[in-house]
Amino acid sequence: MAEQARYEELIRQFSAFGAVKREMGRMMPSECPSGSAAVLTLLGRYGDMRMSKLSELLAVDMSVTSRHVAHVAERGWIERSPDPADKRSRILRLTPAGRSLLDQLSRRTCHMLAERLSDWSDDEVAQLTRLMARLRASFDDTRAHDTHGREPHRPEPRPPAPPVLEQTTRTPAITQ
Amino acid sequence: MAEQARYEELIRQFSAFGAVKREMGRMMPSECPSGSAAVLTLLGRYGDMRMSKLSELLAVDMSVTSRHVAHVAERGWIERSPDPADKRSRILRLTPAGRSLLDQLSRRTCHMLAERLSDWSDDEVAQLTRLMARLRASFDDTRAHDTHGREPHRPEPRPPAPPVLEQTTRTPAITQ
């Protein structure tokens, strides 16, 4: 359990992290913005899956996923085939072109990161990765809760139906 | 220097971090979205400053800063007074109402974070904070001068130590 000042400092770093995200986003091809890249990455990592599963992994609303998926499907990077087990669903799968693009993007971002973090030790990179994975896990775990005191600026009553994450393939820390 | 697989895993965590950011954003009052909160936070931390300085700290284009600042000024949370030293500039300053709102937001976010990270040790929180600060510094360093990372790493900006950036965030400053 940490003190208030610790949390304040961490929150500050969360905001500052936006600059890192933006910089990485700027090096994506204009045809493949970060949302599309995320779709390709998850399909490449976890294999074929349905929309709902992809939504869980992306941790966004399915309507958002639907738009991103439509974008990459229009460009031939993934295929959407009907699910024989459930006609409402569609199975998403990387095409060879999508795989090729994914490999290319991966090489590019890794190269950029290697350049930026050239003075980081392997262990430091691993440490940051581990802590960020745990951070996300901590948020997932407690997502159902909401025990915040009411403030004058109470926003929405509360997210009525949080994008419920199921157990299975949740970003498994640093395994693999 | 880490291996490719390390970087790939780290990149994955960068994407996953979006879920954390979104969740924190959802608990902001609708009148004060995260962009506005960032303005208040930086003014509270570093004191009165000009638009250009705030742009540097936010690490976004000044046009973006201008919009956020206009938003919080309209609501009476900051004041924009003319800079006697340069009539083109304006000095931004928190009003009492802004300070009050800032304190309230800070308490709220800290409380939420304390809840989510209740099983983290103080040292772990500090470690994550330190690594994220260094991450951002690594990106800043290599963006200013396009060296290949020979720059010795600067000591971490400790809590009360303002990490001042010295590069412009004007539009024409693109050096991808």
Added chain:
DNA sequence: TATTGTTATACTCTATAACTATA
């Protein structure tokens, strides 16, 4: 009736460019 997925709408954040008013 509930669930899967799509679409329409709206809002936030961001960057680029054109503009003003000073310097």
Added chain:
DNA sequence: TATAGTTATAGAGTATAACAATA
């Protein structure tokens, strides 16, 4: 000419709600 700041426009990401098809 150059700089500080504003505004207009456009693009990406996201959430909510209404909807269709299927379970």
